[in-house]
Amino acid sequence: MKMEPIRKDIDNIDAYKPGKPIEEVKRELGIADVTKLASNENALGPSPRAIAAAKKALPSLNRYPEGSCYYLKRKLARLLGIKEVNLLFGNGSDELIDVILKTIKAPDAEIITADVTFVEYKISGSINGFKVISVPLKDFTFDLEAMAGRITPKTKAVFIANPNNPTGTYVTTRQVLEFLDRIPREVMVVFDEAYVEFAQKEDFPKILELLGHKNVAILRTFSKIYGLAGLRVGYMIADEEFVAAAERIRQPFNVNSVAQAAACAALDDKAFVRKSMTLVAREMKFMEKALTDLGVWFKKSAANFIFVRTGMDARSLFGKMLKKGVIIREMSQYNLDNYSRITIGTRRENIKLIRALRDIIKEDSR
Numbered sequence: 001m002k003m004e005p006i007r008k009d010i011d012n013i014d015a016y017k018p019g020k021p022i023e024e025v026k027r028e029l030g031i032a033d034v035t036k037l038a039s040n041e042n043a044l045g046p047s048p049r050a051i052a053a054a055k056k057a058l059p060s061l062n063r064y065p066e067g068s069c070y071y072l073k074r075k076l077a078r079l080l081g082i083k084e085v086n087l088l089f090g091n092g093s094d095e096l097i098d099v100i101l102k103t104i105k106a107p108d109a110e111i112i113t114a115d116v117t118f119v120e121y122k123i124s125g126s127i128n129g130f131k132v133i134s135v136p137l138k139d140f141t142f143d144l145e146a147m148a149g150r151i152t153p154k155t156k157a158v159f160i161a162n163p164n165n166p167t168g169t170y171v172t173t174r175q176v177l178e179f180l181d182r183i184p185r186e187v188m189v190v191f192d193e194a195y196v197e198f199a200q201k202e203d204f205p206k207i208l209e210l211l212g213h214k215n216v217a218i219l220r221t222f223s224k225i226y227g228l229a230g231l232r233v234g235y236m237i238a239d240e241e242f243v244a245a246a247e248r249i250r251q252p253f254n255v256n257s258v259a260q261a262a263a264c265a266a267l268d269d270k271a272f273v274r275k276s277m278t279l280v281a282r283e284m285k286f287m288e289k290a291l292t293d294l295g296v297w298f299k300k301s302a303a304n305f306i307f308v309r310t311g312m313d314a315r316s317l318f319g320k321m322l323k324k325g326v327i328i329r330e331m332s333q334y335n336l337d338n339y340s341r342i343t344i345g346t347r348r349e350n351i352k353l354i355r356a357l358r359d360i361i362k363e364d365s366r
C-alpha cells in the first residue's frame, strides 16, 4: 500500500538515470581499469589551480558559504562583460532548471522542449506541475519552427539545449533569430549552453548579445569544460528582474564554499580551458575517423560527446562494453534502441573504447 502523504502525480515520472559510476563497475564486475565515457565530463580532470583553491578553502568549512557567490559573481560578470545583477548561481545548472520553473510556475502552464534532449527539463517540469510538450527533433536537431508552432497562451517557457545533449547538434544564429521573432514576451526562452565552449562554429548563436532585448535566459555550467562536475556549480544569465525573482526562490546557500573557490580559480586558468578545447577538437577527429573505419554511423557533434548508431541493441552493447571496462550511455530511455552516446576521452581512453567496440562488432557479426 502506498504511504498516504506521498503525492500521486509523481508516479509517472522516471527518476534521472545518471551514467554508471566507475566505482560501481569496479565493485560489480571486479575490473580494475574502468574508463568512463558516459557523462560528458572533462577527460583531463579538474584544473590544478581549482584543486589548489578547493584545498585552501577546506579550513573554513565550519562557516556557511557566501550565499551571493560574491567573488565568483564579480569575476564572471567581468569576464562575460555583463552586470552582476544578470547572474545567478546554482548547485549545478540542474538546480537552476528547477529554480527557473519555480519562478514561472502558474496553474495549467506548459513548457516546450524536444523529445530527445536533456531529460531534466521534462523531469523538473513534471515535478513542478507543468505539462511538458516534447516536440520531435528534425534530423537529430531541435526543430525550432515546429516548437514555435506549439506555443499557446499556456506556454511559459521553451527549453533549448544548444548544443543538444545527447545528439551533439546545434541550432544556428539564423534559426534562433527567426524563432525569437515568433515568440511572445510572456514566454521565457531558456538556452542551455552546457557545452557552449566546445561549439566553435561560425553560425553558432551568441545568445549573450540578445540579453536585455529579449526574454531569454542562458544556462551554463562548471561541470564540463571546467572539469568541476563533482562540485556542482552552474549559472544563469538573464534579465535583472528575472534574476531578482529567481534569487528569492533558490536555496540560501546553494553553492558551497569549496565550489565557489574552485570555480573562481577555474575561471583564471585559461590555459586549462584551452587545453581542454584542443583535446576535444583533436580527439573528436580521431573518433570520427575510427568510427567511420568501423562502419559505425554517427552524427556530427559540436560538443564533447558523440551520438552513434551501431547495428546492435544499445543495451546489449552497453553491457558488453562494461565487461571490457568501458562505460558508455545507451539511449533506450528515448526509445532509441540502437543508439549510444560516447563522451570524448583522452587518446588512451578513446583507443580503448574503439578496440572494445571493434571486438564486440566482430563477435556480433559471427
Ligand SMILES: Cc1ncc(COP(=O)(O)O)c(C=O)c1O
Residues within 6 Å of the ligand: 039, 040, 091, 092, 093, 094, 095, 118, 161, 164, 165, 192, 194, 220, 221, 222, 223, 229, 232, 233, 234
Ligand atoms: C544540456 C545539459 N544541461 C545541464 C546539464 C547539467 O549540468 P550541471 O552539472 O551543471 O547540473 C547537463 C549535464 O549533463 C547537460 O547535458
